[in-house]
Amino acid sequence: xxxxxxxxxxxxxxxxxxxxxxxxxxxxxxxxxxxxxxxxxxxxxxxxxxxxxxxxxxxxxxxxxxxxxxxxxxxxxxxxxxxxxxxxxxxxxxxxxxxxxxxxxxxxxxxxxxxxxxxxxxxxxxxxxxxxxxxxxxxxxxxxxxxxxxxxxxxxxxxxxxxxxxxxxxxxxxxxxxxxxxxxxxxxxxxxxxxxxxxxxxxxxxxxxxxxxxxxxxxxxxxxxxxxxxxxxxxxxxxxxxxxxxxxxxxxxxxxxxxxxxxxxxxxxxxxxxxxxxxxxxxxxxxxxxxxxxxxxxx
Amino acid sequence: xxxxxxxxxxxxxxxxxxxxxxxxxxxxxxxxxxxxxxxxxxxxxxxxxxxxxxxxxxxxxxxxxxxxxxxxxxxxxxxxxxxxxxxxxxxxxxxxxxxxxxxxxxxxxxxxxxxxxxxxxxxxxxxxxxxxxxxxxxxxxxxxxxxxxxxxxxxxxxxxxxxxxxxxxxxxxxxxxxxxxxxxxxxxxxxxxxxxxxxxxxxxxxxxxxxxxxxxxxxxxxxxxxxxxxxxxxxxxxxxxxxxxxxxxxxxxxxxxxxxxxxx
Ligand SMILES: Cc1cc2nc3c(=O)[nH]c(=O)nc-3n(C[C@H](O)[C@H](O)[C@H](O)COP(=O)(O)OP(=O)(O)OC[C@H]3O[C@@H](n4cnc5c(N)ncnc54)[C@H](O)[C@@H]3O)c2cc1C
Ligand SMILES: Cc1cc2nc3c(=O)[nH]c(=O)nc-3n(C[C@H](O)[C@H](O)[C@H](O)COP(=O)(O)O)c2cc1C
Ligand code: FES
Numbered sequence: 001x002x003x004x005x006x007x008x009x010x011x012x013x014x015x016x017x018x019x020x021x022x023x024x025x026x027x028x029x030x031x032x033x034x035x036x037x038x039x040x041x042x043x044x045x046x047x048x049x050x051x052x053x054x055x056x057x058x059x060x061x062x063x064x065x066x067x068x069x070x071x072x073x074x075x076x077x078x079x080x081x082x083x084x085x086x087x088x089x090x091x092x093x094x095x096x097x098x099x100x101x102x103x104x105x106x107x108x109x110x111x112x113x114x115x116x117x118x119x120x121x122x123x124x125x126x127x128x129x130x131x132x133x134x135x136x137x138x139x140x141x142x143x144x145x146x147x148x149x150x151x152x153x154x155x156x157x158x159x160x161x162x163x164x165x166x167x168x169x170x171x172x173x174x175x176x177x178x179x180x181x182x183x184x185x186x187x188x189x190x191x192x193x194x195x196x197x198x199x200x201x202x203x204x205x206x207x208x209x210x211x212x213x214x215x216x217x218x219x220x221x222x223x224x225x226x227x228x229x230x231x232x233x234x235x236x237x238x239x240x241x242x243x244x245x246x247x248x249x250x251x252x253x254x255x256x257x258x259x260x261x262x263x264x265x266x267x268x269x270x271x272x273x274x275x276x277x278x279x280x281x282x283x284x285x286x287x288x289x290x291x292x293x294x295x296x297x298x299x
Numbered sequence: 300x301x302x303x304x305x306x307x308x309x310x311x312x313x314x315x316x317x318x319x320x321x322x323x324x325x326x327x328x329x330x331x332x333x334x335x336x337x338x339x340x341x342x343x344x345x346x347x348x349x350x351x352x353x354x355x356x357x358x359x360x361x362x363x364x365x366x367x368x369x370x371x372x373x374x375x376x377x378x379x380x381x382x383x384x385x386x387x388x389x390x391x392x393x394x395x396x397x398x399x400x401x402x403x404x405x406x407x408x409x410x411x412x413x414x415x416x417x418x419x420x421x422x423x424x425x426x427x428x429x430x431x432x433x434x435x436x437x438x439x440x441x442x443x444x445x446x447x448x449x450x451x452x453x454x455x456x457x458x459x460x461x462x463x464x465x466x467x468x469x470x471x472x473x474x475x476x477x478x479x480x481x482x483x484x485x486x487x488x489x490x491x492x493x494x495x496x497x498x499x500x501x502x503x504x505x506x507x508x509x510x511x512x513x514x515x516x517x518x519x520x521x522x523x524x525x526x527x528x529x530x531x532x533x534x535x536x537x538x539x540x541x542x543x544x545x546x547x548x549x550x551x552x553x554x555x556x557x558x559x560x561x562x563x
Contacts, residue, residue: 021534025551028301028532041536050546056527056537061346063529070536070546214346242346265530266341266349268303268392 002036002291004257005157005182005234007091007119009036012290013247013275016238016261017042017095017121017161018067019212022081023088029268033089034275039259040081042097042123045107047073051128052205057194062215062240063262064192066128066206069097074110082116091118093159099132101149108153120156122147122181125163125188127210134188137163140175151180159236162186162227164216169223170230177231185236185259186227187220213262214240221253228254228295242270244277251293301395301532302327305388309365311381316445317372319381320357321389326364328393332356334422335398335523335555338368339531341390342379351392352376353528353550355419355500369418369448395531396554399423399521401430405496407487410437410457411509413475413501417449419523420500424456434458436482440475440505444468459486475501476508483516492518499523499558510558520558524549 002009014037050070085092098104124137136142160176164187189210194203220239237255242263263270310322339351358367410420437457441447453460462470499509500523513520526538526549533551541562
């Protein structure tokens with residue numbers, strides 16, 4: 001049993017927002033109750049249509065996506081997705097996104113009424129929407145505004161999901177901590193672009209998108225390390241985690257838990273395999289608990 | 300329901316300049332797959348390329364618990380796939396998506412395949428034959444003679460088979476949509492249009508032309524679409540296609556759609 005920002009988890013391996021739908025999509029492949037927890041696709045107050053295709057392009061050891069937070073909105077989420085999550089024994093953490101500070105607060109308020117929701121991850125780092133999203137998360141002042149408003153609207157654990165598209169991650173990390181976040185998760189995707197040299201056009205419909213996968217892992221490890229030195233609240237490491245070794249790298253850098261994202265597309269069993277590989281590493285090194293690894297990086 | 304399985308490679312044969320046929324063993328996939336569905340294949344165990352490659356089910360052999368893929372080598376992923384050796388294992392996710400639909404009222408089926416698009420039409424032809432009671436016309440088009448696939452297979456399964464090549468090196472010269480127009484003008488009578496379904500798979504331009512022909516005549520038309528994919532299971536929303544009901548996923552809502560639904 002692991003406790004993260006007041007949320008009880010079976011283990012420290014969760015699945016990242018937007019890469020696991022609302023859970024149901026992967027129920028065919030393994031027992032979801034073996035996960036540490038599920039972080040849902042971002043939910044917005046009103047339905048969002050999403051961005052024009054092509055929405056994804058593969059790049060070296062990674063992919064760029066521009067989904068544009070497509071989802072059916074809070075009401076539909078409560079009706080269709082939440083009942084499925086309610087049947088699981090693992091915590092459901094709902095990821096929220098808004099165009100305005102008020103929208104974030106309203107989402108947090110509404111979701112707090114639901115027993116099934118065990119925590120809220122605040123996406124202030126989506127690079128694929130015109131308004132809101134990353135615009136909030138690259139500035140410490142707006143980070144404070146959003147996280148502060150969410151904090152006021154809910155008693156649930158609040159996880160601030162930070163953007164890597166900043167020069168100094170410690171500033172937004174501290175802003176999230178000081179405005180009441182119980183944990184921070186990082187990183188969201190890295191703004192990126194790929195050009196088709198025959199058509200001279202972007203290979204993504206909306207020109208730029210967010211890079212994910214193993215290609216961004218070293219950036220993520222560095223940022224987790226920097227953030228962990230700047231704040232006291234726990235950090236959830238995200239970015240290109242494909243194996244147990246990758247997850248351990250994040251623990252050593254200072255993460256208390258990890259989220260598996262793009263790897264789910266490649267191997268539906270990725271989170272469970274990663275967990276088994278973490279345990280094998282612990283056994284091999286005769287470490288009794290993974291928390292001995294957290295921040296154990298030697299300077 | 301789908302599974303992720305290490306499937307044994309039973310056969311890999313080159314069937315054209317850049318075309319290969321791969322036979323894989325899987326009780327689950329062969330038992331559960333429907334024509335028009337696909338599998339998402341991991342072509343490399345590392346991260347280069349990272350994503351799986353979607354390939355249509357080309358033959359579904361329930362008796363011997365195997366299925367076949369017919370594919371064209373286009374880039375790194377399919378190149379790696381073509382190097383997979385007999386006896387090894389391949390990581391396959393499937394069967395995925397929503398396949399072709401059958402309406403017992405429709406007594407005429409016209410299959411229209413362009414290039415690689417013939418791949419999913421073969422199990423469809425097989426199914427239509429098994430269901431029986433239908434006239435099945437198979438129309439196939441390709442760039443040239445060497446690119447024309449499955450001609451003899453279709454000849455066996457369909458009541459009538461016509462082929463065209465862009466350069467006239469085999470069959471008629473022209474596009475497969477010309478063959479369709481011909482068939483509708485000369486063979487299938489207009490009074491039979493309400494009992495007809497057109498099933499089409501191929502390049503987007505061809506599908507658009509076929510959809511137009513069908514919609515003008517109010518003929519039921521199902522098209523199998525392609526889009527870049529990541530998860531293949533409806534989780535990432537990366538494979539969106541615009542429809543009259545908003546964006547839908549090609550991997551889960553499709554790949555087969557009613558032509559009327561698509562915002563061409
Ligand atoms: C549902 C579905 C079913 C499919 N079924 C089949 C099948 O049965 N047989 C088969 O051969 N292919 C099929 N495809 C297409 C196949 O997935 C791609 O050809 C393959 O992913 C290319 O991978 P690659 O790494 O070899 O090429 P990449 O490196 O990804 O691309 C190489 C080059 O080919 C071009 N290209 C990539 N994909 C396509 C495409 N779909 N059409 C035209 N050009 C393309 C790229 O733009 C690039 O120039 C299907 C696709 C979908 C979505
Ligand atoms: C297709 C796709 C969709 C995503 N959608 C969301 C989202 O809706 N909300 C969010 O906070 N992050 C989203 N992300 C970001 C991931 O949760 C994660 O932070 C990022 O992909 C880095 O992790 P990875 O390299 O393991 O994928 C998405 C990522 C991908 C690839
Ligand atoms: S490929 Fe992920 S939703 Fe279709």
